[in-house]
Amino acid sequence: MNDWHSWAALVVFVGAYALIISEKIHRVAVALGGAALMLALGATDDKSAFYSEHSGVDWNVIFLLFGMMMIVGVLKRTGMFEYLAIWSVKRARAKPFRVMAMLVVITAVASALLDNVTTVLLIAPVTLLVCERLGLPAIPFLIAEVLASNIGGTATLVGDPPNIIIASRAGMTFNDFLVHLAPLVGVLLIVLVLMCRVMFRKVFVYNEDRAAEIMALEEREAIKDPRMLIQGLVVLALVVAGFILHPVLHYEPSVVALLGAGLLITISKAQTGEVLGEVEWPTLAFFAGLFIMIGGLIETGVIGEISKALADLIGDNEFGGSMLLLTASAVLSGLVDNIPYVATMAPITSDLVEGMGGGSDHVLWWSLALGADLGGNATAIGASANVVVLGIAERNRQPISFWQFTKYGLIVTAVTVLLALGYVWLRYFTLA
Template identity: 80%
Template sequence: MSDWHSWAAIAVFAGTYALIISEKIHRVAAALGGAGLMLAIGATDDVSAFYSEDSGIDWNVIFLLMGMMMIVGVLKKTGMFEYLAIWSVKQARAQPFRVMVMLVTITAMASALLDNVTTVLLIAPVTLLVCERLALPAAPFLIAEVLASNIGGASTLVGDPPNIIIASRAGLTFNDFLVHLAPLCVVLVAVLIGLCRYLFRKTFVYDEDRAAEIMELDEKEAIKNPRLLVQGLTVLALVVAGFVLHPVLHYEPSIVALLGAGLLIAISTVETGEVLAEVEWPTLAFFAGLFIMIGGLIDTGVIKEVSDALAGAIGGRELSGSMLMLGSSTVLSGVVDNIPYVATMAPITSDLVQSMGGDGDHAMWWALALGADLGGNATAIGASANVVVLGIAERNRQPISFWQFTKYGLVVTAATTAIAALYIWLRYFAPA
């Protein structure tokens, strides 16, 4: 990294990251300012920033978010989320910890079939209403759900975008991810629930009067527009089917989401302006800025240098190499977005696996996937789902600070990564 552009790009990224952490200025302003500086110093340019698949804005992520936000915006008008909030609280007998367990479990399971961002977009409105009904702070519940979404998303090919990249490069199938990662993720969700009982113990305050009020409610009365609800759920089901059938249809999730949003607006009576008002535009702007900054690190060769150094440290040592891959991927994915990191690391991992004489399902691939997916829980900007939920919380006047999320995320990441390391050793390296 002798080129001054590389060091300047690192300085811009580090400075921006420090501003986001300090919260001296709003994270959107920091990200857009950092992106502007990357362009100003020549670390990247307009062609790379806006058109490059490798180092530009990931428009698939942006438009996936926008499409799903529009669909969720229409569903909000039906009363569906109020219905689900009352139903879930009644099922848990209004016990706060039981409510959290239910929401965490649903989030993890849904994230295995949908991408984790879509899942949190659907579950967050329910959570906010549940907490309002029970007079509980929403932040602990939202944080727990984000952590669950990243863990659940690791279990399948479609659950987290890095898994799709890994599957494409290694020739892995949907069933390969189920066989190799799903059993571990079930254990990790159980561990997360146990940690939540301890980490958020001060949150679980039972209000007997409020509980009695909620138990007397009829959730069916919450549905305001049955016709719109049927239309919305039908379109949502089609969108989910499109996500699951991606290996067959070959439509990107962003295309499916936009088609669904367009269809729902066309067949419903909801005004387009009302739907667009529900889109979290600051969140989309933050992602755009973040992608441009990371693109600067890619274009100047910083990410490649880190990946090559990691590959050199691994060499041909399978066990220690897998552990180093897991640990380093966890750390790096907590700092930079895991999509460009995995995209850069995947071909290097492929060469390493081939040099070791390994098959497509070599432990090195699973170490990369687990590190990238679980590492996203480490910080408030470690994964797309984290950023989305922070935006939703802020919009609903329940802001979650960088450190409020990160102090819990680091604990969960450390615990789950340690268990993942043990799992890799037991499954792929321990003597029979």
């Protein structure tokens, strides 16, 4: 980091991060302002910012979000989310903790089968309606679901974007992730539900009158447009199938989402302008700015220096390296979005694995995946799902502050990362 561009990029990023934490300026303005400064200072340029797969805006993430937001926008008009809200509350007998536990488990399982960003886009509207019906604050439920989405997404290749990057680099399969990570994720999900019972205990106030009102409702009456609902569910099923069949079809999730959105707009009677109005444009702008800022750190070598320093510390020590890589990845993924972090760290991990004579299922790969995925829960901008839910909450006039999310995220991250360290030690070094 001898070049002044490196220090300038670091100052801009740290300054922007401090402003996001302080919330004195809206995070979208900070992200776009930081991106503009990175470009003005020459830390990155238009080619790197807009066209580079390594250090530019991750358009796959942007268009995946855009496509799924369009699909969700159509489904909102059918009454499906109202139906699901009434159905879930009735199944939980309108008991707040049971409702949260149900939503957390559903979110985690869906995040493993789809991906965590798509899942929170679908489950957040249901949660807002559930809380409205029960007269409960939605913020604790939304936070719990984000934490569950990042934990559940850890279990599979398609569950969390960093896993896709790791699988591509290491030559892993869908089943590799299931065998190595799903057992731990099952344990972490149980732990999360128990932690939610403690962390959000003040929220679980049972209201008999509201409960009676909901139990008397007929959920089928909430459906406003059955034909559009069927069309939407068919398209959503095709999109999900496209996500799962990615290794066979070789279509990126973003392409699948855009194809699904285009098909649904074409065959349904939904007005394009109205559906576009449902898109979380500030969230997409925030992601673009954040990617450019992190790209400035990559282009100037800041992240590369951090990664190389980590690699030097690891050397050829498998056990110490695994523990260090998992812990450091959790910390760094909480500070910067875990997607560009893993994109930067994957080739370095590959070199380490080759130096140790390991294969695609080497413990270092699983340490990187666990650290990056679980570490994404640490702060409000640690993972894509976190940012998406913050945007949805703000749009529905229930804003979640940086620290409001982070005070719970840090606790859950600390506990889950400690359990992950124990899992890695037990499975790959004690019982191996």
